[in-house]
Amino acid sequence: MPTVYVNDKPVEIGTARLNCVQAAGLADTFVPHYCYHEALSVVASCRMCLVEVGERKPDGTVVMQPKVLPGCQTPVKDGTVVVTGDYAKRDQTQAALAYPADYVKGGQPGDRAKRAQADTLEGLLLNHPLDCPVCDKAGECKLQDYSYDYGRSESRMVDEKNQPPNKPGLSSKITLFTDRCIMCTRCVRFTREISGTAELMVNGRGHHEEIDTFPGRPLENKLAGNVVDLCPVGALGSKDFLYKQRVWYLKTVDQVCSRCSTGCSTHVDSNKDIVYRLRARENPLAQGHFMCDEGRYGYHFANSAERFVRPQVKRDGRFQPAPWAQVTPQLKQELSAAVQANARGVVAVLSPYLTVEEAFLLGSYFKGLSADVRLTLGPVPVVGEDDRYPKDVRGNAVEPTKFVIRAEKCPNRRGVEAVLTHLQGAVIPFADVAREALDALWFAGGYPEPGYAEAGIPSDWKAPALLVAQDLFPSLVTAAAKYVLPGTSSFEKEGTFVNHAGLAQSFGRAARPPVEARTELQLGYDLLGRRGLAQAAVVRAEVAGAVSWLAPLGGEVPANGVKLGD
Amino acid sequence: MPLTETDVRWVEAPKLGFWDQLYLPAMVDGLKTTLGHMFSKKITEQYPEQEPTLPPNYRGVHRLNRDEAGRVKCVACYMCATACPAHCIDIVAAPAPTEWKDREKYPETFVIDELRCIYCGMCEEACPVDAIELTTLYDLTGASREQMVFDKEKLLSVFDQTTKAGTDPVRSRAGKLGAASEPPPQ
Numbered sequence: 001m002p003t004v005y006v007n008d009k010p011v012e013i014g015t016a017r018l019n020c021v022q023a024a025g026l027a028d029t030f031v032p033h034y035c036y037h038e039a040l041s042v043v044a045s046c047r048m049c050l051v052e053v054g055e056r057k058p059d060g061t062v063v064m065q066p067k068v069l070p071g072c073q074t075p076v077k078d079g080t081v082v083v084t085g086d087y088a089k090r091d092q093t094q095a096a097l098a099y100p101a102d103y104v105k106g107g108q109p110g111d112r113a114k115r116a117q118a119d120t121l122e123g124l125l126l127n128h129p130l131d132c133p134v135c136d137k138a139g140e141c142k143l144q145d146y147s148y149d150y151g152r153s154e155s156r157m158v159d160e161k162n163q164p165p166n167k168p169g170l171s172s173k174i175t176l177f178t179d180r181c182i183m184c185t186r187c188v189r190f191t192r193e194i195s196g197t198a199e200l201m202v203n204g205r206g207h208h209e210e211i212d213t214f215p216g217r218p219l220e221n222k223l224a225g226n227v228v229d230l231c232p233v234g235a236l237g238s239k240d241f242l243y244k245q246r247v248w249y250l251k252t253v254d255q256v257c258s259r260c261s262t263g264c265s266t267h268v269d270s271n272k273d274i275v276y277r278l279r280a281r282e283n284p285l286a287q288g289h290f291m292c293d294e295g296r297y298g299y300h301f302a303n304s305a306e307r308f309v310r311p312q313v314k315r316d317g318r319f320q321p322a323p324w325a326q327v328t329p330q331l332k333q334e335l336s337a338a339v340q341a342n343a344r345g346v347v348a349v350l351s352p353y354l355t356v357e358e359a360f361l362l363g364s365y366f367k368g369l370s371a372d373v374r375l376t377l378g379p380v381p382v383v384g385e386d387d388r389y390p391k392d393v394r395g396n397a398v399e400p401t402k403f404v405i406r407a408e409k410c411p412n413r414r415g416v417e418a419v420l421t422h423l424q425g426a427v428i429p430f431a432d433v434a435r436e437a438l439d440a441l442w443f444a445g446g447y448p449e450p451g452y453a454e455a456g457i458p459s460d461w462k463a464p465a466l467l468v469a470q471d472l473f474p475s476l477v478t479a480a481a482k483y484v485l486p487g488t489s490s491f492e493k494e495g496t497f498v499n500h501a502g503l504a505q506s507f508g509r510a511a512r513p514p515v516e517a518r519t520e521l522q523l524g525y526d527l528l529g530r531r532g533l534a535q536a537a538v539v540r541a542e543v544a545g546a547v548s549w550l551a552p553l554g555g556e557v558p559a560n561g562v563k564l565g566d
Numbered sequence: 567m568p569l570t571e572t573d574v575r576w577v578e579a580p581k582l583g584f585w586d587q588l589y590l591p592a593m594v595d596g597l598k599t600t601l602g603h604m605f606s607k608k609i610t611e612q613y614p615e616q617e618p619t620l621p622p623n624y625r626g627v628h629r630l631n632r633d634e635a636g637r638v639k640c641v642a643c644y645m646c647a648t649a650c651p652a653h654c655i656d657i658v659a660a661p662a663p664t665e666w667k668d669r670e671k672y673p674e675t676f677v678i679d680e681l682r683c684i685y686c687g688m689c690e691e692a693c694p695v696d697a698i699e700l701t702t703l704y705d706l707t708g709a710s711r712e713q714m715v716f717d718k719e720k721l722l723s724v725f726d727q728t729t730k731a732g733t734d735p736v737r738s739r740a741g742k743l744g745a746a747s748e749p750p751p752q
């Protein structure tokens with residue numbers, strides 16, 4: 001087995017082609033870096049990952065390179081010796097390698113790398129404005145973190161700092177604080193390699209290098225928001241989040257994006273039940289490292305003032321607010337009466353925005369009333385075509401595809417279909433039964449945009465006498481409803497989504513729903529008369545036991561989700 | 567370690583002698599102190615007619631400092647609100663007006679609830695731009711809770727008032743490293 005020695009610690013690397021940063025990661029040693037990113041090409045421009053590299057010969061002698069090398073650009077092979085600046089904090093239980101005497105020169109191994117890191121940081125900070133108080137990145141800034149860990153506390157710069165003008169017009173969503181940039185060029189490489197649109201470039205030379213766009217070609221592509229996440233410092237700022245919150249107030253919850261069927265893994269940053277920001281979470285099973293702007297900026301619906309926040313009952317043609325304690329028994333009674341009168345005339349619509357657990361509970365309730373009650377799949381929003389990246393200059397997708405924005409704008413069609421198939425043996429689209437004269441209809445929506453639901457409803461649709469609509473926003477359906485129940489966004493519930501490829505990802509709650517709203521899961525509990533707290537994990541175990549395709553959800557679902565069979 | 571019998575020392579009250587039992591010498595002693603106070607220099611402060619002079623580090627009402635151009639110095643970095651143990655500072659940040667060429671961010675609103683505040687001075691300690699300071703104003707009263715919630719204008723007016731009176735010069739640590747800084751690696 002090929003073995004690499006990181007700070008005297010041997011690590012097996014197997015057949016993987018790794019660089020020093022990755023090999024050190026395997027040995028639990030962190031090598032700081034700005035420009036290196038797994039998903040992008042290597043340029044070794046930031047010089048933050050300088051390490052001392054050598055080779056251990058088969059007879060045990062070690063030959064070291066005379067100079068420090070950038071770890072991200074230096075591949076390792078069997079016998080490679082890597083000494084990082086943190087050599088002093090190494091695992092002391094490992095036997096030290098036989099470093100040559102002329103290599104350390106009276107000091108310690110790793111001294112050169114440590115000094116190189118400090119000098120690199122000093123160089124990066126020469127022209128840095130140090131406006132941490134006004135910078136949005138403060139608190140999660142790699143320049144702050146590394147300066148604290150590896151840098152100096154004083155600057156020896158005596159000249160005027162170079163202060164290029166900011167570029168607030170970089171795009172409609174992104175602003176560039178030019179003077180904070182440390183020229184790692186991650187954003188440039190992203191637009192060239194992942195989105196393929198190549199809007200960004202490096203302009204100028206030396207200390208006058210600037211990130212810039214081509215005149216008249218702003219950074220407008222559907223993946224542009226990722227450059228803000230990629231930026232290790234506060235140079236690229238998201239206008240959507242600018243000055244809204246300080247990052248140390250934000251609570252981060254790992255979730256799944258609900259705006260298309262790719263099901264990107266996300267970090268949801270919220271404070272006091274308001275979602276302020278979404279960031280991509282690395283998940284090789286779902287989407288890789290990035291996410292699209294539709295998802296990234298598509299959380300505002302959850303904070304919208306238009307949302308339904310309490311149950312309403314139509315009396316004399318006007319909606320009146322009503323307490324849950326009154327609404328739930330009324331609903332149960334009216335539904336069971338309708339089922340007894342004509343079970344074929346009762347239909348429940350489960351939208352593809354529901355989690356697997358919610359669809360299972362609601363579906364079980366209706367099938368429990370009578371086997372003749374039909375469950376249908378709510379309108380599945382499809383907008384345009386799948387959008388594949390990278391693109392070439394003419395906007396045509398190029399192979400190999402690195403990112404796909406799906407045309408299907410709902411997160412959980414496959415999960416709801418699996419539940420429907422289990423409960424009634426077939427998936428009936430709502431459009432098939434929409435034109436029938438029904439007695440009662442339960443419409444479990446949760447559509448983030450009212451147009452999504454309305455697009456799937458025929459124009460000559462007649463609302464039945466008993467229509468219960470559970471949705472986020474006023475739409476055709478809620479206007480015709482007798483009962484309107486507030487829906488909850490995916491940030492306000494826990495559950496499981498199954499993406500287009502059959503990857504099931506479970507997620508926790510990032511924010512609490514509005515005070516008087518109840519999640520669909522809680523509603524399922526109430527309708528079924530189940531006692532105790534509504535917990536997704538309990539229902540998930542039941543679903544896994546009942547539906548064979550979803551059986552892998554039985555145990556603890558890993559953070560990256562679990563792949564279901566086809 | 568529990569106490570043992572040897573650790574305990576019993577103390578008896580001293581026996582009263584003849585003069586002690588008379589009580590008169592002790593009374594004379596007490597009267598001597600009283601009479602001494604009657605004819606010595608008066609030390610009572612006649613507040614409110616007579617105002618005390620407070621040390622410059624007295625922690626009274628907050629103020630928001632202005633820069634040379636008369637704009638609020640604060641850059642809405644939320645350090646004071648973060649450091650505040652009583653959570654009495656509420657800031658809303660916004661992009662600075664376009665005519666402020668040297669600034670990107672400023673506090674749209676800056677509110678301190680003077681009733682929640684415990685006057686510990688941590689906000690002043692945390693402020694990286696010397697924008698918030700505690701003054702020697704100590705007599706603040708209000709007829710309602712709302713009156714004691716000071717907004718940005720009120721806090722700036724405290725600055726105007728205290729600088730005009732000359733009681734509180736602006737203190738600055740600009741350019742000095744903090745106590746937590748480390749020497750650079752050699």
